[in-house]
Amino acid sequence: MRRVLFVDDEAQVLDSLRDALRPRRNEWEMSFASSGEDALDRLEREVYDVIVSDMRMHPMDGATLLGLVERSHPDAVRIVLSGSAERDVVMRAAALAHRFLAKPCDVEELARVVERSCALRSLPASATRLPAAPRLHAELTALLRDGGATPADAAAIIERDIAMSAKVLALVNSAWFGLRRRVIDVRSAAVYLGLTTLRGLVLSAHAFEGLAPRRPIAGFSLEAVQGHCLRVAQLARQLLPYGEQRDDAFTAALLHDVGLLALAADEPDYLAAVLALASDSGRSVVEVELAERGVTHAELGAHLLAQWGLPDSIVEAVAYHHRPQALPHPRMDAVAAVAIACGLVDGRVDTAYLDSIAATDRLDAWRTLADEVLAG
């Protein structure tokens, strides 16, 4: 039984959710709170797996509520269901919540998102020690949460770290990005790419820097992994139309092998053994990982990114990049784009999965895009 708490200051929204979600009464135990204060009261008395909250409420708004919930109940999934689509509200919500849903949102979509977020939290864990997020990332996240953040504010934070600024600009100007003009300062990069993508870049640069193996590992090359991530990112972005999904796919693809990096940094011997087994037996790395520990670098990376506070849309794309078919309710989204791009770059295609998201007829066009990326 999932325990879901809905928070909204409009009684009619709560009443209609109660009615529309009535068919789920055997799977979900639902509670309804009419204010942030009411929600906090209930959270003190009961345990909830998921909080679905409105943003604009008085006196305690959704951002304040979710900030408190994050500290007091870090395991609860935080979902925003908001009627205001103002950029500022969306950005604050994205930094505070695991998911952002805009009203009007179909209850089926709401249920799908709740189920998927819960599924993400039940993935197998690993014993690998996870490094902390970079300080810059925490500052950028805090900036997004405060609201009213401008690209200039974000640039100012990044620019204080000269090495990071250089790395971000090198990534932005690399051929993988496919920008038509050269971006010469972080501020332009922030304006051009948006704060969320920029934050992804900072994480990627940090991960490839901070998680570098302390000694060489047979069969493992940091440069090769980074090159692969950039190729997949460039391709994944082209598989989706403009929009948030596309940005999510790009960021997730940049970071999708972060689990391999964590292994290289913390358990180089295990990683070397896995790679050797894979190359000797002709099995894939994922198959060997599953056979050895029952958990792969994909879940490990997802745990790391979830711990760093990235939104679920990115975390799940990393978690399922080798087995998207395991995710409930498949469709052409960021998860699919990263998985398909990763497959095309590595030369494997899961036609059954393409069928399940009704994308088989697009395969030829995607292959052409992949060839261009690989040739570039």
Place this chain on the structure above:
Amino acid sequence: MAPTALALLVVVFVGLIVLHCLRLVRSANAMATALEQSDSRYRRLVEQIPGVLYVVELGDDGPLPVYVSPRIEAVVGLSVTEWMSGLDRMLALVHPDDRAKVEAAVGRPAALEFRCLRADGEVVWLRDSRALVVADGDRRLLQGLLFDVTESKRAESDRDRMELDLRLAQKLEAVGQLAAGIAHEINTPTQFVGDTVRFLGDAFGDLAELLVAYEDLLAAAERGPVPSGLVARVRAAEDRADLDYLRARVPGAVERAEDGVQRVATIVRAMREFAHPPTAQMAPVDLNAALRSTLVVASNEYKYVADLETELGELPPVVCDGGDMNQVFLNLVVNAAHAIVDANRATARRGTIRVRTVAEGDHVRVSVSDTGTGIAPEVADRIYDPFFTTKEVGRGTGQGLAIARQIVVERHGGTITFDTRAGQGTTFHVRLPIAGALQAAA
């Protein structure tokens, strides 16, 4: 006296006469030359005027063309001969909308402006001023001057349009700021109406299945005693259909759906009433209705920070530009909400916005009060300056009160004043003449 002397005298006399005659002839010639010269000088002068000089004789059979300067051809595209052939030729070129006015002034001293369709198809604005002169005893002549004023007319309308554009731009800016709030106001009912309709659809599906069970029961009852197993099956079907829940909730759901649709309709209606563009048209307006729609449109701006109290007295229709007045009310209400936010930033307390209307003799007064920060004395005389603002970037561009003042004072002949107390709040009063600006000035 000797005959020779006489002859000499005669000769001298005749010679003098001849000489005199000769001088006379010469001076007559000189006069003629001088006349000719002065005539051509006047003609040149007349022809150099950047307008058309004309003379019409007012005879018993109506006005007859006497003279027109050749510039007529450049200005309206008629040749001198064509103009001289009759005033109808000129009248035929006058813009249909202005023809009545021009016809009414034919043969009279007047000053008027009208549009003309020039021979090349271009519409030109002409200013015509004429005066009556009496010449040669009882000949009555009308002398007139026609100027092409198209350029200055255009500049004038550009100026009017710019003023209109500025008001429209500020209104659009305000509406743009409101748009996000309005989206929120519409998204919320859309959310619950959608969910409710889904619930009702599911409910009908469940009830339809239950009806099948009831029909079986009825058919069995018609055949004879009802088997107890069938009753149990019907009871189970009732449980599956969640009958008690549906009975309890469906009526409320229908009401909720109606309410939500009503809410969206109210917002859309208010938005339409609010957004009708400034037209420079003055017409009788129900100011209370205008205020109500403005308060609906702006509700997202204040409802999280303030309670609204309205006290709308009975008002006669006020002659004004409704779109303009909506803009004034919106600016005042949004300012009130912002002042309350600023005052209560630390405490998250709610404030109050009071909107009152009252008829006062030949004026009406609309007052908007807030429990906000008040206006600091050092800025009090600058609040109507264009671009003056105490708000942070993105919250206002300092046009609101400047435009409000322009609309109320300059366009409507009203007044806008305020009372303020630091830390207590501000009340703005807008007073408008019921009969409109023109009648009030007369």
